[in-house]
Amino acid sequence: MEIDYIVAGGATARYLFVHLPKTAGTSFRWALESALGRDAVSPPFLASRLTEEEIARLEQYRAIAGHISIDDITPFRNRNLLTILRDPIDRCISWYYFAHNQKDRGQTSEVRAAQNCTIDEFFCLDVGIIFRNIFNRQVRQLGGHVLDSDIDLNVALRRAKATLREAAWVGRIETLSADLVHLRRRFSEFSQFELPELNVTQGRKALDALDPHIVSQVRLLNAYDAELYWFAMEEITAGRFG
16 A cells, blocks of 8 residues: 655644664754754654554654654654665665674674674675665665565565655755755755764775675665665656655
8 A cells, every 4th residue: 555645844844754774864863853843853763563552652743753664654644754765785884883883782683693793794694684674674664664574575665666756855875965955945944954973883894895795795685775776866866756
C-alpha cells in the first residue's frame, strides 16, 4: 500500500523526519529544534514497531524525528515527510567506524561485531548479523520495515521510490548544502535552517584508502540501496522532488 502525503506549508505545517542511520540525522534534529522549538520535536527513537500508545505520544509533536519505518507512518500521512539519503557504501563504512569506536559495550550483536572485528572481517560476516544497519537499510526503512527479515526487496524498492516522490523534501549528504537551499525555499520557517556538525564519525578511513575488496563487498550488500540512491540523484537533478 502506498502512502499519500498532504504537503502543507505555513506556520501550522507538521513534519515527519525519517532518520536513516549515519545521514546527519542528529544534526538535522538539532536544526529542527532551533527552527521550531525544542518542545515541538519528538525525542529521538530507534527502529521499532510502533504501538498505538507510542503513536499517540508522537502525534502530539509538531515534528516527529526518529528511525521510523514507512510501514509505521500511516497515522502520520498528513505530515510533510523529510529525509536525507547517503551513498550506501559511504554510509555503511561510516556506520562501521561509528559502532567500532563506541566505548560502551554494544547492546546489539551487530554493534558488538563491529567493536570486535576489523573492517575486513565485519563486512564478510553472515548477513544475519549485520542485517539491521548494513544490508540495504535505506530501501528497507523507506519501503517497508527495518525489522522485517523476510522483506521483499523488489517491492520495498518500488515503495521506497514512491516514498521519495511523495516526500516534501529529500536531501543527500554529498550535496546537502545545496539541497538545504530547497528546504529553506519551500518552508519559510526554515529560512535560517543550518546544520551543525554533530555525531560525526571519528577515525574512519576514506573510501579510496580501503581495500577494494571491502568496497566491493559493501556494494554487493547494498545493490538495492545503490539503485534507490541513483534514482534520487536523477529525480532531484531533474527537479521532480526535493
